[in-house]
Amino acid sequence: MPTGNVVLVGFMGAGKSVCGRLLARRLGRCFVETDDMIVARDGRPIPVIFRQDGEDVFRRLETEAVAALRLKSSDVIATGGGLPCREGRMDALRELGTVVWLRGDLAELLARARRTGARPMLNGRTPEEIESLYRAREPFYARAHLTVDTAGLGIDQVVARLVGALRGPHAARL
Ligand code: S3P
Numbered sequence: 001m002p003t004g005n006v007v008l009v010g011f012m013g014a015g016k017s018v019c020g021r022l023l024a025r026r027l028g029r030c031f032v033e034t035d036d037m038i039v040a041r042d043g044r045p046i047p048v049i050f051r052q053d054g055e056d057v058f059r060r061l062e063t064e065a066v067a068a069l070r071l072k073s074s075d076v077i078a079t080g081g082g083l084p085c086r087e088g089r090m091d092a093l094r095e096l097g098t099v100v101w102l103r104g105d106l107a108e109l110l111a112r113a114r115r116t117g118a119r120p121m122l123n124g125r126t127p128e129e130i131e132s133l134y135r136a137r138e139p140f141y142a143r144a145h146l147t148v149d150t151a152g153l154g155i156d157q158v159v160a161r162l163v164g165a166l167r168g169p170h171a172a173r174l
Helices: 016-027 036-043 046-053 056-069 089-094 106-115 129-142 155-166 170-174
Strands: 005-009 031-033 075-078 097-103 146-149
Touching: 005 016, 016 031, 016 075, 016 155, 031 036, 036 046, 036 056, 036 075, 046 056, 056 089, 075 146, 089 097, 097 155, 106 129, 146 155
Parallel strands: 005 075, 005 097, 031 075, 097 146
Antiparallel strands: none
């Protein structure tokens, strides 16, 4: 039974990668990203997987990544923004350790997501469509053990909040 991981979930631009990497360093843990696992296994960058094979194939690769995560213990794990938002995925993540939702203000998340890296899920979508994607995902993220609000905060402040939240009542699970 794998335990003791910290699993970060949240929408694109939430800072799961950058804050997760820093958190891992602070805690002396290994850091792993599901998107990196997928790219390493498939051999293609994520935008190319979406372009050539479509979203469904990418989501299947995510299922394989979630299965592979069962081998991890005591790691900090950053998940792709859409990974928790499928039937059974939050249950699987919650079994890996403490799940933390990095919740942010949508406008801020989108500005950051568009600044950093390619996001196929944002391409060709109107602001209204993106907002409804976000709203549809929120109930999945809300099943995290802990929520850290990131609105208006810098990376160091978010990491400090994460460390604080993980020292709370959930610390026993770490
Ligand atoms: C996705 C988010 C991306 C990546 C893929 C799909 C999504 O990860 O997994 O482009 O569906 O929200 P980030 O959340 O790190 O951008």
